[in-house]
Amino acid sequence: MTILLFLLMVAALVLAGFCAGTEIGFLSVNRGRVLHLAREGSRSARMLSMAVARMSMTLTSLLVGNNLAAVVYSSASAALSGIVCGSSSSGRFAWSLAAAFALLYLGEFLPKLFFSARPLRRSLRIAPYYRMLEIAVRPIANVLSAFTRLFVRMPASRYTVTVADLVRILQDRKNGVRISDFESALISRIIVLRKKGEFITPDSLLVALDDDSAA
Secondary structure, eight states: OHHHHHHHHHHHHHHHHHHHHHHHHHHHSOHHHHHHHHHTTOHHHHHHHHHHHTHHHHHHHHHHHHHHHHHHHHHHHHHHHHHHHTTOHHHHHHHHHHHHHHHHIIIIIHHHHHHHHSHHHHHHHHHHHHHHHHHHHHHHHHHHHHHHHTTSOOOOOOOOOOHHHHHHHHHOOTTOOOOOHHHHHHHHHHHHHHHHTOOOOHHHHHHHHHHHHHO
């Protein structure tokens, strides 16, 4: 029984850390890079792109997973402290402090710090595992989302690729972003047109590219 409770604590701690790290990783990734990798055929990038595009549902799924982990962790910790410490109130108090510190540090602070260092690379690695978690908690997440929409009007999420996003795609290739010469020229022309304040239409973009190739 003691070993089972300990394993439950460890599993819940891992789940809490996974949810915390995934949240900061998904919120920190550059969506332009993710879309580019997905277009190149990366399965993990496609999963990540879907998760980022539906961020409200993603955050709900992670919240459900994190709360389930906290409930299991606290319940297993309380039961285990009764076995290990017995009736000693000071022992149980010390156990509670240690368990709370482990949850805050290993289940929150350290995973978030880890994923914030290299959000794209690490988010791509755990995207398939997040997908499994999302499927597992989807019924609960759907019920919570439906209940929330009864009282809170959720605005439609809109995302615009900014000039800064495009510049990062051109400059930062440390995370495996590969673009052709044509794509590089296309992105460069979009940046120029945006900085000039001109509307980007297929015709204006093609004219800009033709002028570039002629030059």
